[in-house]
Amino acid sequence: MREVVTVQLGGFANYVGSHFWNFQDEALGADEDGLVGLDMNVLYRVGETRQGIGTYTPRLLAFDLRGSLGAVRAAGSLYERSPQFESSAVATWNGQTVTHRHEPIPKNDFLKSLDEESEGWSQPSVSGSGFQLTNVADTTHSGNSVPSEETRESSFVQSLDDSVEYWTDYLKAHLHPRSVYELPNTFHGLTPFDNYSSGQGFFKEQEQLEEVENRLRFFVEECDHLQGFQFMVDNSGGFAAVAADFLEAVGDEYNRTPKLLFSLRPPWIPPKVSHRDAIxxxxxxxxxxARLSSLSNLLVPAGLQQLASSKFARHLCVNDSKxxxxxxxxxxxLNTITLPFRMEVSGPTATSQERGFGSSDMSNMVRLVSCSQQKKVALLEAAVPGPALPVAGTPGSFDLASLSxxxxDVDHSYTGTQAAEALVIQGARLPGGGGSASVAQVLECTFTGKPAVRRGALSLCQLSVSPNPLPIPVPFPSIFGPYVSARGDILPNPIASTAGRGGLDVLSIPIAARVTSTDSLLPYVKGRLTSFRKLGLSRASVGGGVLEDWGFAKEEAQDLAEGLGNLASAYSDRRFDSATDSD
Incomplete structure (x- = not known):
């Protein structure tokens, strides 16, 4: 067993996590046929209620503000309510208090449908969640036909695009009562939580620290062979500090366990703010x-300022405000790039190869991409949907240039050294809507590809291939454009005039994704180093006062600058001395 424990911190990270676990729920249903070549026990744990009913829940610890779960209880619905599983309320204030009370939030139609599906669920299978709202494939589907909505599950799914207010509104997975930790003395929509200082100090109280440590230990101690932690962190506000404090608190106990951290943030339009707010x-x-990279083994930033207008979204219809x-x-x-961690080990036979190629342990991938901890920040690129293979009989390779x-803040024109990459190709398609490509066909097109499809000089590459495309769950937003077919092919003509197509229209898609330790990241790291030097190192400046208010003494600020300088130096031949400001 090669278990992975997932930790989600913050609102946007939990939004991403809900989609991630919905993907796993689809894989669980497909895995019952033994065709997907995945070991779902990597991410899931087997349990049992007091009534002896088997459960199968994510090995997950999720942090958020109180009141951020909508109509769902933090303790979940699999087990009866138990005070020991609720987040503790530590009494630290003896003065006057203000109580904010509101009526319980009603469940939306999608959550009600899940409750109806699970009624009478007395002995769920350990290999699934107990219910599936999966889309139904039309076996006679051709490239330009649209599966009839009459064969789909309920029409309420269409309303999710405009009605989702909480990350639990579309989450299909049952969570363990120990999974959700709501930060004490906070409340969603009322507690300011928009910058680093607002998330500091939540684990200074010993009781709170012990509670989160015990929750994490609960998931870790039942693992046979923990291959690592995958962190999803909302970096748009105070949860960046919560994540850093949490990593620091548990670092000594799990210092040898790999930590892969995805630093996430939603698109945003910079508002008109004061000079101090900008600082x-x-x-x-x-x-x-500086802090998250020093406390993790590999940090992967993901968060374009404007996603809808980016090159990445050329086949998508994305609303940046949702x-x-x-x-x-x-x-x-994220689902695709972490796929190798849960792929079954490939055997020497053709049959086993058709189930996947290139399974990998998290430690091996992190060590390779980070160049043995020399480059601790990696670039994430993907193509959604992924490109088709080149036409048979014509020279060419898998189109890695289509990955965006x-x-x-990366410089794609930079021609420096690209030290290493982990590339995952999932469910590649044959050209012209010709169906699914085999693993052998993908390997031939990838390994024989021309060096020109890569930027810079590549010294190491870990390639993983899965023949199975990503199944699209029904509760999925309508983000696919009219040129995307039901199987993820890019069509020459639009299939419909609608603004977007979702889980009712698109059954599955191919995806290609990679993380690389390319020197194109130098502007990303150097920009934050330069900004920190100019704004934070002088105590006479506004920024110096901000850092002092955040609890960073002058020596600590110098240490942060030195850490950023070391990061920048790893992507350049030049040494970035933290004591200078010659940029």
């Missing part, structure tokens, strides 16, 4: 990068 936002970016939509995009990339960055 606070800039320092937030620098401090979070977290339900934008989080789905990032979840598809989800990491902001």
């Amino acid at each position: 606070v936002a800039s320092l937030h970016e620098s401090v979070s990068l 977290l339900f939509c934008t989080s789905a995009v990032y979840a598809t990339a 960055s989800l990491t902001p």
Whole structure:
């Protein structure tokens, strides 16, 4: 067993996580036929209620503000309510209090349908969630036909695009009572949580620290062979500090366990703010990068300022203002790039190869991409849907140039050294709607590809291939454009005039994703170093006062600058001395 424990911190990270676990729910249903070549026990744990009913829940610890779960209880619905599983309320205040009370939030139609599906569920199978709202494939489907909505599950799914307000509104997975930790003395929509300082100090109280440590230990201690932690962190506000404090608190106990961290943030339009607010936002970016990169083995930033207008979204219809939509995009990339961790080990036979190639342990992937910890920040690129293979009989290779960055502030024209990459190709298609490509066909097109399809000199590459495309769950936003077919082929003519197509229209899609330790990341890291030097190192400046208010003494600020300088030096031949400001 090669278990992975997932930790989600913050609103947007949990939005991404809900889509991620919905993908796993689809894989669980397909895995009952033994065809997907995945070991779902990597991410899931087997349990049992007090009534002896078997459960199968994600090995997950999710942090958020109180009141951020909508109509869903933090303790979940699999087990009866138990006070020991609720987040503790530590009494630290003896003065006057203000109580904010509101009526319980009603469940939306989708959640009600899940309850109806699970009624009478007395002995769920350990290999699934107990219910599936999967889309039904039309076996006679051709490239330009649209599966009839009459064969689909309920029409309420269409309303999710405009009605989702919480990340639990579309989550299909049952969560364990220990999974959700709501930060004490906070409340969603009332507690300011928009910068680094707002998330500091939540684990200073010993009781709170012990509670989160015990929750994490609960999932870790039942693992046979823990291959690592995958973190999804909302870096748009205070949860960057919560994540750093949490990693620091548990670091000694799990210092040898690999930690792969995805630093996420939704698209945003910079508002008109005061000079001080702009400084606070800039320092937030620098401090979070310095601390999170030092406490993880590999940090992968993902969060374009404008996703809808980016090159990445050329086949998508994304509304940047809707977290339900934008989080789905990032979840598809994260699901694919982490696929090797749960792929079954390939055997020597053709049959086993057709189930997948290139399974990998998290430790091996992290060590390779980070160049043995020399480059601790990696670029995330993906193509959704992924490109088709070249036409048979014509020279060419798998179109890696179609992959676009989800990491902001990178210089794609940079021609420096690209030290290493982990490339995952999932469910590649044959050209012209010719069906699914085999693993052998993908390997031939990839390994014989011309060097020109890669930027810079590539020294190491880990390739993983799965013949199975990504199944699209029914509760998925309508983000696919009219040129995307039901099987993820890119059509020459639009299939419909609608603004977007979702889980009712698109059954599955091919995806290609990679993480690379390319020197194109130098502008991303150097920009935050330069900003920190100019704004934060002088105590006479506004930024210096901000850092002091955040609890960083002058020596600690110098340490942060030195850490950023070391990061920048790893992507350049030049040494970035933290004591200078010659940029």
